[in-house]
Amino acid sequence: YSSPNGQFFVSPLDPCLRVELQDLQLWERFSAAKTEMIVSKPGRRMFPGYRVKFSGMDQKAKYCVLMDIVSVDQHRYKFQNGGWAIAGRAEPQITQNFYLHPTSPASGQDWMKEIVSFHKVKLTNSCEHATVGKFLIHSMHRYQPRIHVVRSDDVSTLHLQPRSTLSFPQTVFITVTVYQNQEISKLKVENNPFARGFRTKGGRNRNAQST
Amino acid sequence: YSSPNGQFFVSPLDPCLRVELQDLQLWERFSAAKTEMIVSKPGRRMFPGYRVKFSGMDQKAKYCVLMDIVSVDQHRYKFQNGGWAIAGRAEPQITQNFYLHPTSPASGQDWMKEIVSFHKVKLTNSCEHATVGKFLIHSMHRYQPRIHVVRSDDVSTLHLQPRSTLSFPQTVFITVTVYQNQEISKLKVENNPFARGFRTKGGRNRNAQST
DNA sequence: GACCTTCTCACCTACGTGTTAAGC
DNA sequence: TCGCTTAACACGTAGGTGAGAAGG
Numbered sequence: 019y020s021s022p023n024g025q026f027f028v029s030p031l032d033p034c035l036r037v038e039l040q041d042l043q044l045w046e047r048f049s050a051a052k053t054e055m056i057v058s059k060p061g062r063r064m065f066p067g068y069r070v071k072f073s074g075m076d077q078k079a080k081y082c083v084l085m086d087i088v089s090v091d092q093h094r095y096k097f098q099n100g101g102w103a104i105a106g107r108a109e110p111q112i113t114q115n116f117y118l119h120p121t122s123p124a125s126g127q128d129w130m131k132e133i134v135s136f137h138k139v140k141l142t143n144s145c146e147h148a149t150v151g152k153f154l155i156h157s158m159h160r161y162q163p164r165i166h167v168v169r170s171d172d173v174s175t176l177h178l179q180p181r182s183t184l185s186f187p188q189t190v191f192i193t194v195t196v197y198q199n200q201e202i203s204k205l206k207v208e209n210n211p212f213a214r215g216f217r218t219k220g221g222r223n224r225n226a227q228s229t
Numbered sequence: 230y231s232s233p234n235g236q237f238f239v240s241p242l243d244p245c246l247r248v249e250l251q252d253l254q255l256w257e258r259f260s261a262a263k264t265e266m267i268v269s270k271p272g273r274r275m276f277p278g279y280r281v282k283f284s285g286m287d288q289k290a291k292y293c294v295l296m297d298i299v300s301v302d303q304h305r306y307k308f309q310n311g312g313w314a315i316a317g318r319a320e321p322q323i324t325q326n327f328y329l330h331p332t333s334p335a336s337g338q339d340w341m342k343e344i345v346s347f348h349k350v351k352l353t354n355s356c357e358h359a360t361v362g363k364f365l366i367h368s369m370h371r372y373q374p375r376i377h378v379v380r381s382d383d384v385s386t387l388h389l390q391p392r393s394t395l396s397f398p399q400t401v402f403i404t405v406t407v408y409q410n411q412e413i414s415k416l417k418v419e420n421n422p423f424a425r426g427f428r429t430k431g432g433r434n435r436n437a438q439s440t
Numbered sequence: 441g442a443c444c445t446t447c448t449c450a451c452c453t454a455c456g457t458g459t460t461a462a463g464c
Numbered sequence: 465t466c467g468c469t470t471a472a473c474a475c476g477t478a479g480g481t482g483a484g485a486a487g488g
Binding site (some may be wrong): 423 | 468475476477
């Protein structure tokens with residue numbers, strides 16, 4: 019279902035619909051080093067932020083857009099000798115929790131007008147802190163963010179309706195409470211504006227993805 | 230339709246519904262000095278923030294809550310000799326633009342659970358900057374914010390459905406681009422946390438309304 | 441000890457304030 | 465000149481960073 023470069027996704031349900039992952043180069047640099055995302059009690063944003071662009075929607079039809087994060091496999095991982103290794107069976111997967119993008123419902127025209135951003139969602143490992151916009155997931159597990167598109171403006175019956183589900187392999191990540199791979203923390207510091215305080219005095223990368 | 234102290238409002242459409250203005254004392258101190266609100270091109274928040282509390286809703290019914298801002302009279306005003314005076318006819322009123330509270334639609338139970346805040350809405354005098362959550366209004370005119378409650382979860386037909394409309398006389402204000410009355414700017418500085426930098430070194434009023 | 445989590449911190453981004461001076 | 469608007473500014477609030485120490 020993907021285009022040659024993996025940037026676009028096509029849904030069998032809605033063959034015209036196209037979804038394009040933003041900051042693709044950045045995602046691929048992280049992915050090549052095995053992306054890590056911090057998970058914390060109060061919740062931590064993802065970096066890079068999850069942002070997509072839609073095209074091929076019916077301009078006048080109404081759509082809802084959702085996001086969720088699902089397990090990629092049944093393993094628990096550990097970082098050992100500079101690499102990731104399997105370290106036993108996964109914790110039982112927590113019930114999927116969909117996050118409805120606050121623009122929902124909106125017309126295809128509105129969705130396609132500008133980039134749709136999920137950069138404010140947070141990852142938490144604490145049930146008590148798991149409120150709307152926070153995904154409750156386990157540390158040391160591999161996850162995949164996904165996008166769901168539902169052609170409807172009835173928010174109350176979304177779960178009953180057919181949906182197009184799309185995911186980008188570049189966005190798979192392992193959750194950690196502290197970064198394990200120095201290459202990852204280096205990429206974070208170099209590209210996340212909020213971590214600018216940790217950059218070496220060189221002063222490059224002033225134009226990276228803004229939040 | 231109001232309770233003796235003007236704090237509660239009752240709708241003929243839904244006699245059980247009660248709406249209570251928050252920060253009533255603060256609003257009344259501003260109102261006594263003739264409230265001014267800054268209107269700017271990029272948009273300016275109101276202070277005090279517009280916040281209400283609902284009670285008497287049907288716990289399980291679905292409601293949408295909207296806000297708008299309407300002209301109080303047909304005059305343009307000017308500040309002269311320490312007071313406000315009429316200075317000609319009003320500019321033609323701009324088409325009413327409803328702001329749907331992002332919690333909509335939600336159950337009565339959800340609406341009554343916590344204070345419903347519109348403190349993030351902004352006032353602008355520029356068509357180009359008038360996006361969702363911004364009210365386009367004229368400077369030097371008098372306005373009244375209002376709340377609308379619609380018993381429905383169908384966002385697409387809200388304008389066709391019966392609504393309960395409520396307004397608090399304490400929240401009437403005159404728009405300005407620069408504060409005219411020193412008493413108003415003093416009240417703003419003393420009570421708005423974001424203006425703390427302009428307070429005299431006394432350090433009082435540390436516990437005023439937070440945004 | 442080994443491994444992972446939690447807390448606190450300095451340092452940033454982002455943006456809400458009234459004031460002031462310049463603009464029209 | 466007068467009246468009003470705009471833009472730049474210093475100074476706040478609010479909250480997003482990874483590092484490092486402490487805890488389990």
